[in-house]
Amino acid sequence: MxxxxxxxxxxxxxxxxxxxxxxxxxxxxxxxxxxxxxxxxxxxxxxxxxxxxxxxxxxxxxxxxxxxxxxxxxxxxxxxxxxxxGSAGGMTGQIRIGAPDGAANFVLPQVCARIGEANPDLEVQIVALPRVFNLTRREADMVVAVSPPTAGRLSVQRITDYRLHLAASRRYLRDHAPITSLDDLKGHRMVGYIQDMIFDKELDYMREAALERVSLASNSVSVQVNWVRQGGGIGVLHDFSLPFVRGVVKLLPEAFSLTRSFYLVRHADDRRLERLNRFAAALADGVRSEVARLEALT
Incomplete structure (x- = not known):
């Protein structure tokens, strides 16, 4: 050749x-x-x-x-x-992270901003897509995922757990029938994912709540959060998103609570690149700390 x-x-x-x-x-x-x-x-x-x-x-x-x-x-x-x-100085060049839009909107901006402040010559890109990324084609240098992949030459690191709860705006709760149990949800408008666009079984929250009908559906977490914030209905939201939406509160936390995990996925060959190793370590530490900080506010 x-x-x-x-x-x-x-x-x-x-x-x-x-x-x-x-x-x-x-x-x-x-x-x-x-x-x-x-x-x-x-x-x-x-x-x-x-x-x-x-x-x-x-x-x-x-x-x-x-x-x-x-x-x-x-x-x-x-x-x-x-x-x-040399690896003694700050990180340089461009690094692209793929992530589901919950992490991309509510966690990664703060984390990557702090990494960027410490490394002014580093360019960080966040690609928020509601689907699985193809690392073999280098759609991203690394991916924050909600479940560990089972195929491919990949390196997988569990970063941290995060929690989700039912949530609604105070305005919605004031204007609609009281909710004292999960059975009461059947008389309310639910906000969630478009069923045939759920790309990972870990995101099928409504099935775990035994709710099949979603009145307001989107493949975007940000759209779902905004629907709930505007009083459109009740959704299953990340705890780490709640500090960003005023007037939204958890519902029935003792009756319904989900725990999921974030994983950092990289191509196995990339572990030979010190720059990516350093960034991956800083990203994992930052995500872990930021999720804990935001959840403590709810």
Missing amino acids: DAQWDDLRIFLAVARAESLSGAGRVLRIDPATVGRRIARLETDLGAPLFAKSPTGYALSDAGQRLMGHAVRVEQAIEGVAEEMA
């Missing part, structure tokens, strides 16, 4: 963005140039690397095989850069 690192860099960008235009934005080069470079690489290797369609670029079998090699080259180059820069 005669491909240079610049060819592999462009290949990785297309594989991760699944389009020439997306790769061009990341690389800051014209999409037509990206396309020519991919075509040249495919000619050099004698195999198509992508299956092209109107919906985007998907890796072919040959592309899947090249992906692993290209990622290892990328990691080796990053490792050399780290070693040359």
Whole structure:
């Protein structure tokens, strides 16, 4: 194989963005140039690397095989850069974190802001998506997840537990029938997830409350929190979100309480990169402390 690192860099960008235009934005080069470079690489290797369609670029079998090699080259180059820069100073470069939007909205901003203050040359990106991230394609450098993955070459660290309770606004409670037991919930509007968009069984809170009908549904935790805050209904909310929403209180905490966990997930090969190791340690410590601080306020 005669491909240079610049060819592999462009290949990785297309594989991760699944389009020439997306790769061009990341690389800051014209999409037509990206396309020519991919075509040249495919000619050099004698195999198509992508299956092209109107919906985007998907890796072919040959592309899947090249992906692993290209990622290892990328990691080796990053490792050399780290070693040359030394690890005694502050962290630098860009780190992208994938997270469910509950963590992304209510926990990670404070944590990452503090890490950024201590490392002014570090660029942190938080990608909040209600789905599972693909670390193999490097959609993120690391992921905060609500359940540990069971497949792939991944490193998994349990960060901390967090709690959820039924909650409603004081205005809603004032204007509707009293709630003294879980049975009373059946006469109230419930706020929760869109059932067929729940991407992890750990998020199926309503099933545990034996409630099947959700009147106001969204795949976004932030939308659910705002519905509850505005008096739209009763939801199952993270305790760590409650300090951000005035006028919202827990309901029946003795009768209904859920405990879940956050996990930090990384690609196994990334543990050789000291910069990511340092950031992962700071992130885990920060999330653990911030969840404890916010829950103590409720």
